[in-house]
Amino acid sequence: xxxxxxxxxxxxxxxxxxxxxxxxxxxxxxxxxxxxxxxxxxxxxxxxxxxxxxxxxxxxxxxxxxxxxxxxxxxxxxxxxxxxxxxxxxxxxxxxxxxxxxxxxxxxxxxxxxxxxxxxxxxxxxxxxxxxxxxxxxxxxxxxxxxxxxxxxxxxxxxxxxxxxxxxxxxxxxxxxxxxxxxxxxxxxxxxxxxxxxxxxxxxxxxxxxxxxxxxxxxxxxxxxxxxxxxxxxxxxxxxxxxxxxxxxxxxxxxxxxxxxxxxxxxxxxxxxxxxxxxxxxxxxxxxxxxxxxxxxxxxxxxxxxxxxxxxxxxxxxxxxxxxxxxxxxxxxxxxxxxxxxxxxxxxxxxxxxxxxxxxxxxxxxxxxxxxxxxxxxxxxxxxxxxxxxxxxxxxxxxxxxxxxxxxxxxxxxxxxxxxxxxxxxxxxxxxxxx
Amino acid sequence: xxxxxxxxxxxxxxxxxxxxxxxxxxxxxxxxxxxxxxxxxxxxxxxxxxxxxxxxxxxxxxxxxxxxxxxxxxxxxxxxxxxxxxxxxxxxxxxxxxxxxxxxxxxxxxxxxxxxxxxxxxxxxxxxxxxxxxxxxxxxxxxxxxxxxxxxxxxxxxxxxxxxxxxxxxxxxxxxxxxxxxxxxxxxxxxxxxxxxxxxxxxxxxxxxxxxxxxxxxxxxxxxxxxxxxxxxxxxxxxxxxxxxxxxxxxxxxxxxxxxxxxxxxxxxxxxxxxxxxxxxxxxxxxxxxxxxxxxxxxxxxxxxxxxxxxxxxxxxxxxxxxxxxxxxxxxxxxxxxxxxxxxxxxxxxxxxxxxxxxxxxxxxxxxxxxxxxxxxxxxxxxxxxxxxxxxxxxxxxxxxxxxxxxxxxxxxxxxxxxxxxxxxxxxxxxxxxx
Numbered sequence: 001x002x003x004x005x006x007x008x009x010x011x012x013x014x015x016x017x018x019x020x021x022x023x024x025x026x027x028x029x030x031x032x033x034x035x036x037x038x039x040x041x042x043x044x045x046x047x048x049x050x051x052x053x054x055x056x057x058x059x060x061x062x063x064x065x066x067x068x069x070x071x072x073x074x075x076x077x078x079x080x081x082x083x084x085x086x087x088x089x090x091x092x093x094x095x096x097x098x099x100x101x102x103x104x105x106x107x108x109x110x111x112x113x114x115x116x117x118x119x120x121x122x123x124x125x126x127x128x129x130x131x132x133x134x135x136x137x138x139x140x141x142x143x144x145x146x147x148x149x150x151x152x153x154x155x156x157x158x159x160x161x162x163x164x165x166x167x168x169x170x171x172x173x174x175x176x177x178x179x180x181x182x183x184x185x186x187x188x189x190x191x192x193x194x195x196x197x198x199x200x201x202x203x204x205x206x207x208x209x210x211x212x213x214x215x216x217x218x219x220x221x222x223x224x225x226x227x228x229x230x231x232x233x234x235x236x237x238x239x240x241x242x243x244x245x246x247x248x249x250x251x252x253x254x255x256x257x258x259x260x261x262x263x264x265x266x267x268x269x270x271x272x273x274x275x276x277x278x279x280x281x282x283x284x285x286x287x288x289x290x291x292x293x294x295x296x297x298x299x300x301x302x303x304x305x306x307x308x309x310x311x312x313x314x315x316x317x318x319x320x321x322x323x324x325x326x327x328x329x330x331x332x333x334x335x336x337x338x339x340x341x342x343x344x345x346x347x348x349x350x351x352x353x354x355x356x357x358x359x360x361x362x363x364x365x366x367x368x369x370x371x372x373x374x375x376x377x378x379x380x381x382x383x384x385x386x387x388x389x390x391x392x393x394x395x396x397x398x399x400x401x402x403x404x405x406x407x408x409x410x411x412x413x414x415x416x417x418x419x420x421x422x423x424x425x426x427x428x429x430x431x432x433x434x435x
Numbered sequence: 436x437x438x439x440x441x442x443x444x445x446x447x448x449x450x451x452x453x454x455x456x457x458x459x460x461x462x463x464x465x466x467x468x469x470x471x472x473x474x475x476x477x478x479x480x481x482x483x484x485x486x487x488x489x490x491x492x493x494x495x496x497x498x499x500x501x502x503x504x505x506x507x508x509x510x511x512x513x514x515x516x517x518x519x520x521x522x523x524x525x526x527x528x529x530x531x532x533x534x535x536x537x538x539x540x541x542x543x544x545x546x547x548x549x550x551x552x553x554x555x556x557x558x559x560x561x562x563x564x565x566x567x568x569x570x571x572x573x574x575x576x577x578x579x580x581x582x583x584x585x586x587x588x589x590x591x592x593x594x595x596x597x598x599x600x601x602x603x604x605x606x607x608x609x610x611x612x613x614x615x616x617x618x619x620x621x622x623x624x625x626x627x628x629x630x631x632x633x634x635x636x637x638x639x640x641x642x643x644x645x646x647x648x649x650x651x652x653x654x655x656x657x658x659x660x661x662x663x664x665x666x667x668x669x670x671x672x673x674x675x676x677x678x679x680x681x682x683x684x685x686x687x688x689x690x691x692x693x694x695x696x697x698x699x700x701x702x703x704x705x706x707x708x709x710x711x712x713x714x715x716x717x718x719x720x721x722x723x724x725x726x727x728x729x730x731x732x733x734x735x736x737x738x739x740x741x742x743x744x745x746x747x748x749x750x751x752x753x754x755x756x757x758x759x760x761x762x763x764x765x766x767x768x769x770x771x772x773x774x775x776x777x778x779x780x781x782x783x784x785x786x787x788x789x790x791x792x793x794x795x796x797x798x799x800x801x802x803x804x805x806x807x808x809x810x811x812x813x814x815x816x817x818x819x820x821x822x823x824x825x826x827x828x829x830x831x832x833x834x835x836x837x838x839x840x841x842x843x844x845x846x847x848x849x850x851x852x853x854x855x856x857x858x859x860x861x862x863x864x865x866x867x868x869x870x
Contacts, residue, residue: 051643144610151647153588153605170588170605175579207673208486210666212586212647230665231645237669238642238762241676245758246751248680261779265787268751268780272744272788279743280795283736290732297725300735301718304742304851308714309707312844316681316703323680327673344696345703352700353707360715409747416739 034063042068046075049084058087066092070099078104079124079226082111110225119202120195122236123216123226130182132157132165137178143170151231154213156224157186163222164192164215192217195225199236204328206233244322247404248315271409278413282420289424296434298365299427302357303420306378309353310419311412314385317342318411321393322403335394339387346386354378369433377423384422385415469498477503481510484519493522501527505534513542514559514667520547545660554637555630557671558651558661565617567592567600572613578605586666589648591659592621598657599627599650627652630660634671639763641668679757682839706844713848717855724859731869733800734862737792738855741813744788745854746847749820752777753846756828757838770829774822781821789813804868812858819857820850 037045037060049057049072061069061084069088073081073096085093085108097105107125114120128146130139139155146152155173157166166186176185193202193216205214206228216226286293286303293300321338324330330338354375362371389411393403427434472480472495484492484507496504496519504523508516508531520528520543532540542560549555563581565574574590581587590608592601601621611620628637628651640649641663651661721728721738728735756773759765765773789810797806824846828838862869 140609143606151604169586170609171578174575174605203669206666207669210670212664212666229647230669231641231647233669234638234642234665234672235645237672237676241672241679242758242762244676245680245754248754261776262783264776264780265783268748268784269787272747272784273791275747276740276744276788276792279740282739286736286739287733290735293735294729294732297729298722300725300728300738301721303735303739304717304721304855305711305714307739307742308844308848308851309711312707312710312847313703315844319680323677327677341696341699345699348697348700349703349707352704353711356708357711409743409750412747413743416743420739 033060037064042071043075046072046080050076050080057084061087062089066095066099069096073100073108074104077124077126078107078111079122079126079232082108085112086116114195117199118195119193119197119199119216119228120225122199122202122232123195123228124232125226126152127156127215127224127227128152128154129156129158129164129224132159132181132183132186134182135178136173136176136180136182136185139168139173139182151229152213152227154215154227155182155186156190156215156227157182158224161221162224164190164217164224166190167215190215192222192224193228194219200240200326202228203233203236203240206230208328240326243402244326244404247402248319248322248408275409275413278410279416282413282416285417285421285424289428292424292428292431295431296365296370296427298361298370299424302361302374302377303423305357306374306381306419306423307416309357309378310381310385311415313346313349313382314389314411314415315408317346317386317389318393318408321390325393325397325403332394332398338394339390342386342390343383346383349386350379350382353382365434367434369430373423373427373430373434377419377426380422381415381419384418388414388418468495472499477506478510481507481515485511485515492519496522497524501530501534504531508535508543509539512559512561513539513546514557514561514661517543517546521551549630552634553630554628554632554634554651554663555660557634557637557667558630558663559667560661561587562591562650562659562662563587563589564591564593564599564659567594567616567618567621569617570613571608571611571615571617571620574603574608574617586664587648587662589650589662590617590621591625591650591662592617593659596656597659599625599652599659601625602650625650627657627659628663629654635675635761637663638668638671638675641665643763675761678837679761679839682837682843710844710848713845714851717848717851720852720856720859724863727859727863727866730866731800731805731862733796733805734859737796737809737812738858740792741809741816741854741858742851744792744813745816745820746850748781748784748817749824749846749850750843752781752821752824753828753843756825760828760832760838767829767833773829774825777821777825778818781818784821785814785817788817800869802869804865808858808862808865808869812854812861815857816850816854819853823849823853 033056037048040048045068049060052060064072069092073084076084081104085096088096097108100108111120111123111125114123126146128143130142134142134157143152143155153170155168155170156164157168159165166182166188167190168182168186172185172187191205191214193205193214195216195218202214205211212230214228215224216228217223218225320342321330324338354377357378358371358375360371361374362368365371392411397403468491472483475483480503484495487495499507504527508519511519516539520531523531532543535543546555546558546560549558561581563578565577569577569592578587578590588605590603590605591599592603594600601617601623602625603617603621607620607622626640626649628640628649630651630653637649640646647665649663650659651663652658653660755777756765759773789812792813793806793810795806796809797803800806827846832838
C-alpha cells in the first residue's frame with residue numbers, strides 16, 4: 001500500500017461494518033492486515049478485533065503498543081475485552097491492564113479468573129443493578145446513565161447483602177409510578193446461574209426456557225457477577241456444534257479457523273494414525289483366518305459390506321446419543337432407556353439387513369450355509385455396533401470426557417475388528433458346510 | 436389416576452415450570468398425558484404445549500375441543516400459536532381460527548403463509564411499532580400498552596407508507612425528552628430481513644453481528660411483518676445442528692423425538708439398504724480380483740485399513756465443508772479455495788499414512804513391492820476421498836440439496852468401492868513382483 005492512498009483507505013474503512021471488514025481482511029497478508037488495522041481508530045479497531053478468530057487477533061495484538069491496546073480495549077464490553085486480553089502474552093498483558101481505568105481492569109481480571117467455557121467465562125459484566133430500595137425514577141436514571149450496558153433491558157435488584165434478589169424488565173419498570181420502590185414490583189423468582197456452570201448447560205437453559213438474558217451469580221453468596229445474553233449463547237451453540245461435528249469425524253474445531261494445510265494435517269494425523277493402528281488389528285484377524293478365506297474367497301467380498309453397515313449403525317447410535325446429551329434429551333440418569341431404545345432398533349435393522357444380504361450371498365455362492373453365515377455375521381455385528389455406539393459416549397460423558405471424541409473413527413475401526421472377527425470366526429467354524 | 440386425587444394433582448401442576456411439566460409428561464402414557472393436560476388452565480396448557488415435540492402436541496391437540504384450543508391459543512404469542520395451529524388438521528383448524536379474536540386469527544393466518552424454515556416462519560408478530568412522527572412520550576406509552584410484546588425492547592419506526600424506516604432501543608428512547616419526535620432520534624441504518632430468507636442464514640446474521648433482535652420485512656415494500664428474537668435463533672441452531680449431525684450419520688432428526696424403535700428402524704432402513712447396495716459393488720470388485728487375492732491373501736488384511744482411512748479422510752473433509760457452509764465460513768463462490776485447502780491437506784495425510792502402512796506391509800510380506808503397492812493404494816484412495824468429500828457437499832448445496840445428506844454413509848461406501856478397486860487393480864497389475 002503506497003502512502004498517498006492511505007487517506008483514501010482510511011475513509012473507505014470508516015464506512016464498513018466491523019464484521020465485513022474483518023472478513024475482507026481475511027484475504028490480505030499479515031503486513032497488509034497490520035497496515036489496515038493501524039489505520040483504524042480505537043473504536044473501529046476494537047470491533048474488528050472482536051470479530052477475528054483467535055489466531056489472527058493475537059497476531060495483530062502482538063504488534064500493537066500497550067497504549068493503543070488499552071485505548072482499543074476501553075471501547076469494548078468487559079467480556080469482549082477479556083477475550084482479547086487472553087491472547088496477549090503475560091508480560092505485556094500487565095502493561096496493558098495498568099493503563100486501563102481501574103474499574104475496567106478489575107472487571108477484566110475477574111472475568112479472566114473463570115474457565116473459558118463456563119458461565120463466568122462467557123458472561124459480560126455490563127449489566128444494570130440497583131439496591132431493591134431504589135425508586136422507579138432512580139432506576140430508570142440508572143439505565144440511562146450506564147454507558148456500558150449495551151443490549152441491557154433487565155434491571156437486577158440487590159438486597160442489603162448485595163445478593164441478587166429480584167429482576168424486572170424495562171417494560172415492567174416503565175409501567176410503575178416514579179415513586180414505587182423496586183422491591184414492590186420486582187419478580188423475586190429469579191434464576192441465577194452459578195458462575196462455574198458449563199456453557200453447554202447454560203445454552204440448554206436458554207433454549208429450554210426461551211430466554212434473552214440470565215444473571216450469573218457467585219455460587220455460595222448469590223452475588224451478581226454478570227449476565228449472559230442470548231447472543232453469547234448463539235456463539236456458544238455454533239462453537240459446540242462445530243466441535244461435536246468435527247470431533248465425530250476425527251478432527252478439531254481449530255481446523256475451521258484460518259490455518260495452513262500443514263497445520264491442519266498435523267491436527268488430523270494423530271486421529272488417522274490411531275485409527276490405522278486399530279484397523280491393523282482387523283488386518284491381523286484376517287491374517288489369522290487366511291486359510292478360510294483362501295478356501296472360500298467369496299467371503300472376502302462380504303467383509304467390507306458387513307464392516308460398513310455395522311460401522312454405520314454404530315455411528316448412527318453414537319450420533320443420536322451425542323446430540324441427545326448435548327441438547328439434554330438424553331441424560332446419564334436414564335441411560336437404560338437410551339440403550340434399550342437403540343437395541344430394539346438395531347435388532348430390527350440387523351435382522352432386515354442380515355436377511356437381505358444373506359439371501360444375496362446364498363444365491364451368489366449357491367449354498368444356504370453361506371447365506372446363513374452372512375445373516376448371523378451381519379446380525380451380530382450390527383447389534384454389537386449399536387450397543388457399543390450407545391454405551392461408549394455415555395461412559396465417556398460419565399467420566400467427564402467429551403462424548404463426541406470417542407464416537408468417531410475409533411468407534412468405526414473397533415467395529416471393523418469385532419465384525420470381521422465374528423464373521424470369519426463363524427465361517428471357519430462352519431467351513432465344512434461351505435466346501 | 437383416581438378422581439379423588441385430581442384436585443391435589445391440579446394444585447401440584449400449578450407449581451411446576453411449563454418446560455419441566457412437559458418433561459415429566461414424557462414419562463406418562465397417552466391417557467395420563469391427556470388427563471394432566473385437561474386439568475391445566477388455558478395459560479398453563481398453552482405453555483406446556485409450546486414445550487412439546489410436534490408429535491406429542493399434535494396428539495394432545497387432536498383430543499381437545501376447538502373452544503378450549505381457542506382459549507389456549509389466545510394465551511400464546513402469535514408465532515407460538517402458529518406452531519400449534521400447524522399441527523391441527525385442516526377442518527378443525529378453521530373451527531379454531533374463527534373462535535379466536537380477529538386480530539390474533541389474522542396474525543396466525545399470515546404466519547401460516549410462510550415456509551416453516553424461513554424468516555417469516557420463525558418470526559413473531561408481537562412487536563412495537565409507531566409512526567416516525569410519534570413523540571417519545573407516546574412511544575413509551577405504546578410500549579407499556581402492548582400486552583403481546585413480551586421480550587420486546589426495540590421500537591420500530593414506520594414512515595408514511597408504513598414501511599420500516601428506523602429503530603431505537605428502549606434505553607435510547609428513555610434518554611430523549613418526552614416531546615422529541617421519534618424521527619429525530621431513531622437509527623435509520625436498520626437492517627430488515629426479507630421474510631423469505633432461510634432460517635440458517637438468519638442465524639448466521641445473528642451470530643455474525645451479535646444481535647438480540649432483527650425486524651422481518653416484506654421483500655419489495657419493506658413493510659414490517661414481524662421480529663425475530665435471539666431465543667428463536669437458539670432453537671433454530673439446535674434444530675439445524677441436530678439435523679446436520681444425524682443426516683451425516685444417515686438418520687433423521689425425527690429420531691430424537693419420541694418414537695417407537697420400529698418407527699426409528701423404518702427411518703434408518705432406507706439409508707442402510709442404500710449403503711449396502713453401494714457396498715455390494717465393492718464386493719463385486721473383490722470378486723473380480725479374487726485370483727489376485729487367492730495368490731497373495733495378505734492383501735485382504737490391508738483392504739479394511741485402506742477403506743477405513745480413506746473413508747475417514749473423506750468424512751473429515753465433508754464435515755469441514757458441511758459445517759463451514761452452515762456457519763458461512765465456506766461459500767459456494769470461493770469453492771476453489773476450499774477444495775485447494777482440502778487437497779493440500781490430504782496430500783500430506785495420504786503420504787504419511789501411506790508411507791507408514793507401506794513400511795509395515797513391506798516388512799510383513801517381506802517384499803518392497805508389496806509395501807509400494809500399499810503406499811500407492813493408500814495415497815490415491817486418501818486423496819480421492821478428500822476431493823470427493825469436499826466437492827460432493829458443495830455440488831449438493833449448489834443444486835439446493837442439504838449438503839449433510841450426501842456426506843454420510845453413501846460417501847464412505849463410494850470410497851470403499853473406489854479405494855478397493857484402485858488397490859486391487861494395482862496389485863493385479865504388479866502381481867509378478869509379489870510372487
